[in-house]
Every structure is written in structure tokens, then in C-alpha cells.
Amino acid sequence: MTTIREIAQLCGVSVxxxxxxxxxPLTVSKEKREVVERVARELDYRPNESARALATKRSGLIGLVWDTDHRRPGWRHPYLQELLIGLKSALSAHGYHLLMLATSGSAALRAVGASLADPVAYVNMTRRHHLGGLVLIDSGSDAPAFAAFAQSGLPCVAVDVDVDGPQATYVTSDNVGGAALAVRHLVAAGHRRIATITGPRANRPAVDRLEGFRTAMAEAGLGVPPEYVVEGDFYRPSGQAAMRALIALPEPPTAVFCASDEMAVGALLAARHAGLRVPDELAVVGFDDIELAALVDPPLTTLAQDKAGIGVAAARAVLTMVHGGEKPEPAFLPTKLVVRASSR
Amino acid sequence: MTTIREIAQLCGVSVxxxxxxxxxPLTVSKEKREVVERVARELDYRPNESARALATKRSGLIGLVWDTDHRRPGWRHPYLQELLIGLKSALSAHGYHLLMLATSGSAALRAVGASLADPVAYVNMTRRHHLGGLVLIDSGSDAPAFAAFAQSGLPCVAVDVDVDGPQATYVTSDNVGGAALAVRHLVAAGHRRIATITGPRANRPAVDRLEGFRTAMAEAGLGVPPEYVVEGDFYRPSGQAAMRALIALPEPPTAVFCASDEMAVGALLAARHAGLRVPDELAVVGFDDIELAALVDPPLTTLAQDKAGIGVAAARAVLTMVHGGEKPEPAFLPTKLVVRASSR
DNA sequence: CCTTTCTTTGTAACCGCTTACAGGCTCCCA
DNA sequence: TGGGAGCCTGTAAGCGGTTACAAAGAAAGG
Known part of the structure; x- marks a missing residue:
């Protein structure tokens, strides 16, 4: 590797x-600048990032926190791949790279049943590696850990988790609006008895989707009996169980809005087992637009999240803070209703 | 951040x-060692990784090359998430972290229709950041770029791509063996007219799966007429088209082995459109065991890859080379036949 | 008891780059 | 013509570690 010193020598200037x-570049006379640039190019000079980071205390790296919760081995992020694509492209546009932080998973944390995202370890990593900031991706149970990060004062932005702190913000879909879209779609199709299968109460997107559901139902002048709101955990089995319960009601709903596609698929299964025809006897709407949604039978009507867009927004937010800008407001990206055969 | 110097002063020893x-640690007397360790702990000392990397020329980071090919916007890695989990856990066990390399995507490369993985850019990154080595994840068309990496002499290990170089190896599933398992399973179920839908000829796993298919067919004493081998591209539509062609044959097969689950799903669709009952009139076996496999109707018999295991193997391989060990032989991880309703 | 060897420690150079500070020039204006 | 302002440039001091080398002391061998 050629160094700045060699270039200096060859050009007859100082380091x-x-x-x-x-x-x-503007502080250097045009002639010297051009000579240096030429020589650097000829020698294929590449600055040593470690030296740079040491001198400037900035590394050009953004940390990515994404730990898998060992208590939920089957858990998969519904759109990690698209999220990464978005993150990566927005970061690379600014010359940043993503460092996937890996800790062996603190045994202590695991013992108490906590999430694997260990705030202390990751904050350390941030300082050790001069990371500009962190992007936090939830593994289903990281919200408490993320809250701790947020307090650390490091720039960080969480995806689909509600955090607040001096330099902490978050980005998620417009869950309220999306849920409302779903309800309006069902209402327009003539449904009046509409139930919902929610995500966990502790989960911000889940809460927002429920809120959007209630608001839109109220707007439509429709009541929501308590038994029409069943809590799930975003996973398929919970959707299936919840749907079974709804079907068993004396007055079952004719339509159901599920806070995730996974649960919606579960609902479809329950409907099939109960011999209900979808969408004729039961309309089902999901949320996420995972790949599977288009492939189940019948294909699922759902709210498509702007998956890569969320990544891009997260990247931009963290970069703004890294560059000393104001902490961005939480971002709520629009969702799009994708109508398929599970509703009409 | 406390530094080594402060600790030295407090302990009355030299840096x-x-x-x-x-x-x-063994070169330091027990007493001093303990004092230093205690003080370091009290001050919550964290070594500055940049300084360390500068001095040692090693950063404790492994680069991850995974570029999305803009010409195939819909392309998704069939098991990226599990792969990352495996990589991450194996790396963190050795104190390494994963740096997701991001380049803005060389316009020049794109112009000539090349893959987005730009070997030059990534080799530069490796040097600039003192990366120990690289893990290369294919985006469907990166094989040529990966071959270039492999020549660079940097430690690197490719996933599902056949590379060779001074410090380059790869890890993939035992595709030959897996395909053979599929064939034996079908033969055991009484099938004799067995066709296959392959992946692209240029793709190593695809070639291996075809080889395994042929070998096992020969072993079973079954012939493979040329029209029973149809080339696909791993994606669903190609599987559907290929299956249509097979069904249209004067003597159509009673079973088909598809080199990917995506194509197998396509095959199922084609069968359904043709009014063929699966598995009674047509048995279908896929490869990968993606999430979708268990959810289609009928659920798909397939060969499960050890997805996280591949990540672990890749991590281990690159670490071996980083630590100066012998270049590991290519690894072929066993696959497991998962019998579901699409075959019997 | 003296020499050799081993263990432990400190000194200081170095990794490659950034940047505060100061000095030398040129230019402009009174 | 003297002096202040501005522009370029170089010197050198970091940034926070690692490590070669030397030295000092302790242990071992004859």
C-alpha cells in the first residue's frame, strides 16, 4: 500500500x-493539487481507513444491530433482505458502510430471559470502532434493549420500534393509515362485521395498526365489539388460533384484518379448516406483503410496506445525525393496499 | 474513552x-497483571480498534460482499437471513465482526451488463479497512466477479459459487448427494419416468444437482431422455414454463425433480393448470426448503439445506485462512430430504 | 563467586493520517 | 514604502495502540 508520505516525496511537497x-482540496494551489492527484492515481493510492479513523475519530461505518433471539429460533424478519438493500444503497451513496455487530450473546442476559441485543456491548462496539451511529433492527423482543441504546446518546435509528433519546429516532410504516385503508377497503366491499387480529400489545406497529383499525371503524360508523379484537403475536399459529376463536363466536365476523401476513395466512388456514369460503364467507386482509402473500390460496389482500424505502429512510436519518444535523422526526412511510383474491 | 496511557499512569507501569x-498476558508478572486488569475494569477501558488496526494491520473485521443485481430487481437470496445468522454467530465466537461492503455500484460495470460486484472496489475496501478476508454471497450473476476476487490472493470464501484461488475456497450444499436422494425417493415411490428442471448451466449448484440426478437415475437403471432435462433459471416462472413443456410431451414424466423450490412451486402451478393431481398424477420434489415449501398446496417435498450451517462453515473457512491456516477444501454440507405431500 | 540464561520491564520508534500553528509570499491600500 | 490581510505551505504534535530492543534483576550452572 502506498502512503501519503511516498506521494509527498514523489511530488516534492509535504505530507x-x-x-x-x-x-x-480548495486550500491547495491548483498546480500542486493536480500533481498530487495524478501521482496518487498512478500509484493507486488508497487512504488507510484505520489511520484516518484514529486521527479523526470517525470511521465511516454505521453499526447494524440485529440479534436473533434464541428463545424464538424460528423467528424471521419479514423483510430483512429488502431492508438491507435499502440501507446499503443509501449508505453507500454517502460513502458509508454497514458493520454488522456480532456479540456472542450475553449469557447473563439470556439467563434472565432478556433479548439478546446487549446495549452495553453494542455501545462499546460503537466507541471502539468509532461508529457514526447505529441502525437497530428488532428481533421481536428487543424494544427494551433499544430503549437503552437510545439513552446512550449515540445517534441511532430503530426500525419498527418506538424509541426516543437525545439522538434517537425511528422509522416505520404508516401503520395507522395502512390499517385504515384496510378497513375502508372492507367496508367498501360491503362488510360490516369486521374483526381484527392484532400484534403484541407491547409492539408499536401493532398498537398503531389497532388504532388505525378502530379509528376507521368509527369513521364508518361501525362498532367493534371487544370479542372482535383478538391479540396475536404476528406469527402464523397465533393467527390461526385467533381466527378459530372468531369463527366460533355466536356472531362471527365476515371480514378480518390481520396485523401481519403471517397471521393472515394462519387465518386462511383456520377458515379452510372450518369450511369457510374465502372471500365469499370470510374476507381476509393482511399487512406486510411478504412474498408468501401472493402465493397462498387464495392470494392475500394486504398492505404493502415500502420495505427498501424504510431502509433508505433509516440510513438517511442516521446519517443526518452523524453529520450533526437535527435529530429527524420519526418517519412513517406510506403503505399501499394490494387487493388480491382474499377479499373483494 | 480511557486509554492505555491513563491506565499505565494509574498503575505506575509503562504503556x-x-x-x-x-x-x-503470560509475559507479565501476576501482580502487575492483576493490578492492570482491575484498573482497566474500573475505568471501563475499551481498546481503540482503529489504533489497534493501524498498529497491527488487522482489524478484526470480515467483509461481506452481497450486491444486488439491478438487472434482476426481484431477485432474492433463498436463505440470506439464515446464512447471516450462521455467519454472525460463528464470527462473533472468534471476536470478529461482519462488514457489509457497500459500493454505489459501478456505472461502468452496469453499462456493460456485468454484475454489480466490483472486484476492484472490494479489494480496495479490504485493504483500506484491513479486513481479514471476504465472504462472497452470490446474487445470481456474480460468479465472474467472484473469480476475480479469488485471484486477488485475499482470503475469501464464496457461498454456492465455485471459486478457486491462492486463498479462495467455497462452501455449498452437497448438491450431488441431495439430488440423488430426491431421485431415490421418487424411485422408491415407484416412479420410472422422472424428469428434472435444472438451474442455469453456468451455476455450480445447478450443475451438481443435475449430475446427482443423472448418476442416481443411472444407478436405478433408468434412462433419461434428453427432453426430460429442461433448463430453468431457479425462478418460479421458468419452473412453470418448463413443467408446461414436460406435460406436453407425448410421454410426460410422472415425477419431476426441480433444482429449486421456487421452480418447484412453478411446476405445481403448471400441474394445477393442466388439471394434474399432485402427487397422484405428478410427483414434485424441490430443493432448498424455503419457507414457502411447507405452505404451498400440496406442501412440497424438498431437500433442506443446512442454511445456517453453510454460514457457519463459511465463517470458519475464512477465519482459518485469516489465522494463517491451510486453505480449507471446499465444503459440501449434507442436505436432508423432507417428505411432504407433493410426492409419495 | 562469576558467568550465562531467563524473566520482566521500560524506552521509544512506528503504524498512516489529520490539523493547529507559524512562517513566507503576494497583494492592496494608505 | 510600510504594514495588514489573505493565501499556501511546511513543521511537528498528536490520535492510541504495538513491539523491537535494551536493560535490569533473578535464577541457574560450573
Whole structure:
């Protein structure tokens, strides 16, 4: 690897000048600048990022926290791949890279049944590696850990989790609006007895989807009997169980809005087992637009999240803070109703 | 952040001693070592990784190359999430972290229709950041770029791509063996007219699966007429088209082995459209065991890859090379036949 | 008791880059 | 023509570690 010193020598200038050429080009006379640039190119000079980070205390890296909760081995993020694509592209546009933080998983935390995202470990990593900030991706039970990160004062942005802190914000879909879209769609199709299968009460998107559901139902002048709101956990089995319960009601709903596609698929299964025809006897709407949604039978009507867009928004938010900008407000990205055969 | 120097002062020793306590503890007397360790703990000392990397030329980071090919916007890795889990856990066990390399995507490369994985850019990144090595994850068309990496002499291990180089190896499933399992399963079920829908000819796993298919068919004493081998591209539509063609044959097969679950799902669709009952009139076996496999109707018999295991193997391989070990032989992880209702 | 060897420690150079500070020039204006 | 302002440039001091080398003391061998 060629260094700044070699270039300086070859060009007959000081190392300071060479460094300036790359960092504050305007402070260097045109002639010297061009010579340095040419020589650097010829020697295929690449700045040593470690040295740079050491001198500037900035590494050009953003940390990614995404731990898998060992208590839920089957858990999968519904759109990790698209999220990463969005993150990566927005970061690379600004010359940043993503460092996937890996800790062996604190045994202590696991013992008390806590999430695997260990705030202390990750905050340490951030300082050790001069990370600009963190992107926090939830594994289903990381909200408490993320709250701790948020307090640390490091720039961080959480995805689909509600955090607050001096330099902490979050990005998620417009869950309220999305749920309302779902309800309006069902109402327009003539449904009046509409139930919902929610996500966990502790989960911000779940709460928002429920809120959107209630608001839109009220707007439509429809009542929501308590038994029409069943709590699930976003996973398929819970959706199936919840749907079974709804079907067993004396006055079962004719339509159900599920807070996740996974649960909606569960609902479809329950309907099939009960011999209900979808969408004729039961309309089902999900949320997420996972790949599976288009493939189940019947294909699922759902609210498509802007998956890559969320990644991009998260990246932008963290970069704004890294660059000293104001802490961005939480972002709520619009969702899109995708009508398929499970409703009409 | 407390530094080595502060600790040295507080302990009344030199910085060299402090540094040794952390790097070569045995060369320091027990007393001093304990004092230093205690003080370090009290001050919550964290070594500065940039300084360390600068001095040692090692950063404790492994690069992850995973570029999305903009020409195939819909492309998704069949098991990225599990792969990352495996990679991460194996790396963190050795104190390494994963750096997701992001380049803005060289316009030049895109112009010539090449893959987005730009070997030059990534090799630069490796040097700039003192990365120990690279893990290469294919986006469907990165094989040529990966071959270039492999030549660079940097430690690197590719997943599901056949590379060779001074410090390059790869890990993939035992595709030959898996395909053979599929065939034997079908033969045992009484099938004799067995066709296959392959992946792209240029793809190593695809080629291996075809080879396994042929070998096992020969072993079973069954012939494979040329029209029973149809090339697909791993995606669903190609599987559907291929299956349509097979069904249209004067003597259509009674069973088909597809080189990917996605194509197998396509095959199921084609069968359904043709009014063929699965598995009675047509047995279908896939490869991968993606989530979808268990959910289609009928659920798909398939070969489960050890997805996280592949990540672990890749991590181990790259670490071996980083630590100066012999270049590991390519690894072929066993697959498992998962029998579901699409075959019997 | 003296020499050799081993263990432990400190000194200081170095990794490659950034940047505060100061000095030398040129330019402009009184 | 003297002096202040501005522009370029170089010197050198970090950033926070690692490690070669030397030295001092302790242990071992003859």
C-alpha cells in the first residue's frame, strides 16, 4: 500500500499538502493539487481507513444491530433482505458502510430471559470502532434493549420500534393509515362485521395498526365489539388460533384484518379448516406483503410496506445525525393496499 | 474513552506493560497483571480498534460482499437471513465482526451488463479497512466477479459459487448427494419416468444437482431422455414454463425433480393448470426448503439445506485462512430430504 | 563467586493520517 | 514604502495502540 508520505516525496511537497488535497482540496494551489492527484492515481493510492479513523475519530461505518433471539429460533424478519438493500444503497451513496455487530450473546442476559441485543456491548462496539451511529433492527423482543441504546446518546435509528433519546429516532410504516385503508377497503366491499387480529400489545406497529383499525371503524360508523379484537403475536399459529376463536363466536365476523401476513395466512388456514369460503364467507386482509402473500390460496389482500424505502429512510436519518444535523422526526412511510383474491 | 496511557499512569507501569496484559498476558508478572486488569475494569477501558488496526494491520473485521443485481430487481437470496445468522454467530465466537461492503455500484460495470460486484472496489475496501478476508454471497450473476476476487490472493470464501484461488475456497450444499436422494425417493415411490428442471448451466449448484440426478437415475437403471432435462433459471416462472413443456410431451414424466423450490412451486402451478393431481398424477420434489415449501398446496417435498450451517462453515473457512491456516477444501454440507405431500 | 540464561520491564520508534500553528509570499491600500 | 490581510505551505504534535530492543534483576550452572 502506498502512503501519503511516498506521494509527498514523489511530488516534492509535504505530507500535509497531500492530505489536504484529499480533504480540503480548495486550500491547495491548483498546480500542486493536480500533481498530487495524478501521482496518487498512478500509484493507486488508497487512504488507510484505520489511520484516518484514529486521527479523526470517525470511521465511516454505521453499526447494524440485529440479534436473533434464541428463545424464538424460528423467528424471521419479514423483510430483512429488502431492508438491507435499502440501507446499503443509501449508505453507500454517502460513502458509508454497514458493520454488522456480532456479540456472542450475553449469557447473563439470556439467563434472565432478556433479548439478546446487549446495549452495553453494542455501545462499546460503537466507541471502539468509532461508529457514526447505529441502525437497530428488532428481533421481536428487543424494544427494551433499544430503549437503552437510545439513552446512550449515540445517534441511532430503530426500525419498527418506538424509541426516543437525545439522538434517537425511528422509522416505520404508516401503520395507522395502512390499517385504515384496510378497513375502508372492507367496508367498501360491503362488510360490516369486521374483526381484527392484532400484534403484541407491547409492539408499536401493532398498537398503531389497532388504532388505525378502530379509528376507521368509527369513521364508518361501525362498532367493534371487544370479542372482535383478538391479540396475536404476528406469527402464523397465533393467527390461526385467533381466527378459530372468531369463527366460533355466536356472531362471527365476515371480514378480518390481520396485523401481519403471517397471521393472515394462519387465518386462511383456520377458515379452510372450518369450511369457510374465502372471500365469499370470510374476507381476509393482511399487512406486510411478504412474498408468501401472493402465493397462498387464495392470494392475500394486504398492505404493502415500502420495505427498501424504510431502509433508505433509516440510513438517511442516521446519517443526518452523524453529520450533526437535527435529530429527524420519526418517519412513517406510506403503505399501499394490494387487493388480491382474499377479499373483494 | 480511557486509554492505555491513563491506565499505565494509574498503575505506575509503562504503556508497554499494559498493552502486554491484554495481548500476551503470560509475559507479565501476576501482580502487575492483576493490578492492570482491575484498573482497566474500573475505568471501563475499551481498546481503540482503529489504533489497534493501524498498529497491527488487522482489524478484526470480515467483509461481506452481497450486491444486488439491478438487472434482476426481484431477485432474492433463498436463505440470506439464515446464512447471516450462521455467519454472525460463528464470527462473533472468534471476536470478529461482519462488514457489509457497500459500493454505489459501478456505472461502468452496469453499462456493460456485468454484475454489480466490483472486484476492484472490494479489494480496495479490504485493504483500506484491513479486513481479514471476504465472504462472497452470490446474487445470481456474480460468479465472474467472484473469480476475480479469488485471484486477488485475499482470503475469501464464496457461498454456492465455485471459486478457486491462492486463498479462495467455497462452501455449498452437497448438491450431488441431495439430488440423488430426491431421485431415490421418487424411485422408491415407484416412479420410472422422472424428469428434472435444472438451474442455469453456468451455476455450480445447478450443475451438481443435475449430475446427482443423472448418476442416481443411472444407478436405478433408468434412462433419461434428453427432453426430460429442461433448463430453468431457479425462478418460479421458468419452473412453470418448463413443467408446461414436460406435460406436453407425448410421454410426460410422472415425477419431476426441480433444482429449486421456487421452480418447484412453478411446476405445481403448471400441474394445477393442466388439471394434474399432485402427487397422484405428478410427483414434485424441490430443493432448498424455503419457507414457502411447507405452505404451498400440496406442501412440497424438498431437500433442506443446512442454511445456517453453510454460514457457519463459511465463517470458519475464512477465519482459518485469516489465522494463517491451510486453505480449507471446499465444503459440501449434507442436505436432508423432507417428505411432504407433493410426492409419495 | 562469576558467568550465562531467563524473566520482566521500560524506552521509544512506528503504524498512516489529520490539523493547529507559524512562517513566507503576494497583494492592496494608505 | 510600510504594514495588514489573505493565501499556501511546511513543521511537528498528536490520535492510541504495538513491539523491537535494551536493560535490569533473578535464577541457574560450573
Amino acid at each position: 500535509a499538502t497531500v492530505s489536504r488535497v484529499f480533504n480540503q | 508497554a506493560t499494559v498493552s502486554r496484559v491484554f495481548n500476551q
